[in-house]
Amino acid sequence: MRTQVGIVGAGPAGLMLAHLLHRSGIESVVIEARSRRYVQERVRAGVLEQGTVDLMTATGVGERLKREGLVHRGIELRFARRSHRIDLSELTGGAAITIYGQNEVIKDLTDARIAAGAPIYFESEGVTVHGFDGAEPAIRFTSGGAKHEVRCDFIAGCDGFHGVCRPSIPAGALTIYERVYPFAWLGILAAVAPSSDELIYSRHERGFALHSMRSPELTRLYLQCAPDGKLDDWPDERIWGELDRRFEIDGGWTLRRGPITQKGITEMRSFVAEPMQCGRMFLAGDAAHIVPPTGAKGLNLAIADVRVLARALAEFFSSGDRVMLDGYSQTCLRRVWKVQRFSWWMTSILHRLDGENAFDARRQMAELDYVTGSRAAAQSLAENYVGLPMES
Numbered sequence: 001m002r003t004q005v006g007i008v009g010a011g012p013a014g015l016m017l018a019h020l021l022h023r024s025g026i027e028s029v030v031i032e033a034r035s036r037r038y039v040q041e042r043v044r045a046g047v048l049e050q051g052t053v054d055l056m057t058a059t060g061v062g063e064r065l066k067r068e069g070l071v072h073r074g075i076e077l078r079f080a081r082r083s084h085r086i087d088l089s090e091l092t093g094g095a096a097i098t099i100y101g102q103n104e105v106i107k108d109l110t111d112a113r114i115a116a117g118a119p120i121y122f123e124s125e126g127v128t129v130h131g132f133d134g135a136e137p138a139i140r141f142t143s144g145g146a147k148h149e150v151r152c153d154f155i156a157g158c159d160g161f162h163g164v165c166r167p168s169i170p171a172g173a174l175t176i177y178e179r180v181y182p183f184a185w186l187g188i189l190a191a192v193a194p195s196s197d198e199l200i201y202s203r204h205e206r207g208f209a210l211h212s213m214r215s216p217e218l219t220r221l222y223l224q225c226a227p228d229g230k231l232d233d234w235p236d237e238r239i240w241g242e243l244d245r246r247f248e249i250d251g252g253w254t255l256r257r258g259p260i261t262q263k264g265i266t267e268m269r270s271f272v273a274e275p276m277q278c279g280r281m282f283l284a285g286d287a288a289h290i291v292p293p294t295g296a297k298g299l300n301l302a303i304a305d306v307r308v309l310a311r312a313l314a315e316f317f318s319s320g321d322r323v324m325l326d327g328y329s330q331t332c333l334r335r336v337w338k339v340q341r342f343s344w345w346m347t348s349i350l351h352r353l354d355g356e357n358a359f360d361a362r363r364q365m366a367e368l369d370y371v372t373g374s375r376a377a378a379q380s381l382a383e384n385y386v387g388l389p390m391e392s
């Protein structure tokens with residue numbers, strides 16, 4: 001098989017890249033390790049920045065999003081038993097976030113890919129990447145019992161944090177910047193209507209909690225837990241009891257309970273691999289960087305990367321000009337590091353640190369008090385939360 005761009009991974013980065021390239025008349029082949037069903041049912045992120053929504057809408061995959069997405073114009077911060085609203089739209093000149101599950105984004109992009117009759121291989125085994133330091137890279141894999149080789153002009157490594165592309169880059173060509181946090185998130189999906197119209201970020205002395213949602217019938221809740229926490233330690237009753245305590249405010253507030261349909265523990269990490277390219281291979285999304293989920297940025301950052309990459313590839317294939325491609329990493333990293341900063345900051349003001357001293361606890365409260373009391377500080381949070389301009 002010969003194509004222009006071989007894409008490893010059918011997550012948000014890989015599928016959006018394939019979609020954007022198709023619209024520019026550039027051929028690609030998408031190679032995914034998991035089944036279509038698995039990828040479409042994987043519950044992960046659910047907050048779309050304004051720029052992600054605008055891109056999906058402008059490129060013809062935003063119809064269901066417009067119908068079913070829940071537009072939120074604010075978020076709530078809770079601390080010291082009080083609730084404070086950050087009015088995102090008022091502080092950003094009208095921008096908003098939209099609640100729409102990552103799995104729904106995946107469904108829309110997969111449907112677009114299949115409707116276009118463009119190649120996508122699910123359940124690919126033994127995926128390896130070759131020759132990206134030369135003129136003719138290749139991707140090899142097995143699918144349906146048959147061995148395949150895709151020869152291409154460029155490889156896009158969109159295979160997430162545990163994929164094969166980044167580790168295939170020779171040792172020494174990448175610099176890794178990393179911070180692992182001393183806590184994790186226990187996340188549940190509950191078949192019950194959300195208890196609030198907006199997301200609630202709660203800082204409590206027992207630890208952080210987040211109330212989010214995926215639809216009018218599905219609530220997504222998170223609890224800060226120990227990094228080595230086990231699901232067996234968290235029977236349903238303990239989870240609900242802990243959530244009740246962490247969301248408590250003066251005047252009362254009730255968290256609706258319902259059957260828990262999914263549970264998982266996610267480690268918290270900040271990670272950047274620089275540069276995001278090596279020869280004819282480009283890394284995008286979680287393959288190149290990870291953010292702690294507190295800022296709701298992982299998916300949005302993946303989309304921002306491939307927007308830059310799609311433009312650079314379109315420029316190259318139409319004119320032969322490599323300037324944008326050569327500058328891909330540098331262009332993306334400027335935004336990546338600002339998003340890293342924001343995600344780290346949100347994490348650091350909202351989580352309980354084991355062994356934190358009284359000074360740090362007071363400083364955290366002062367930060368929250370400042371953010372909710374100063375328009376300038378609230379505006380900074382809001383403009384980052386709805387999403388910095390793409391390519392800034």
Ligand SMILES: Cc1cc2nc3c(=O)[nH]c(=O)nc-3n(C[C@H](O)[C@H](O)[C@H](O)COP(=O)(O)OP(=O)(O)OC[C@H]3O[C@@H](n4cnc5c(N)ncnc54)[C@H](O)[C@@H]3O)c2cc1C
Nearest residue numbers: 009011012013033044045127159160163285286296298299
């Ligand atoms: C468990 C979990 C929970 C998360 N929860 C949240 C959340 O609540 N809020 C939030 O904002 N963000 C969350 N995130 C982050 C967000 O989901 C990611 O940032 C986003 O999925 C990045 O998209 P991506 O396309 O770069 O990578 P991915 O979505 O990881 O996609 C990579 C794809 O590559 C495939 N792949 C991997 N290896 C290979 C291979 N060798 N060959 C072929 N294909 C391969 C994978 O199966 C996958 O489909 C979560 C992430 C994880 C892992």
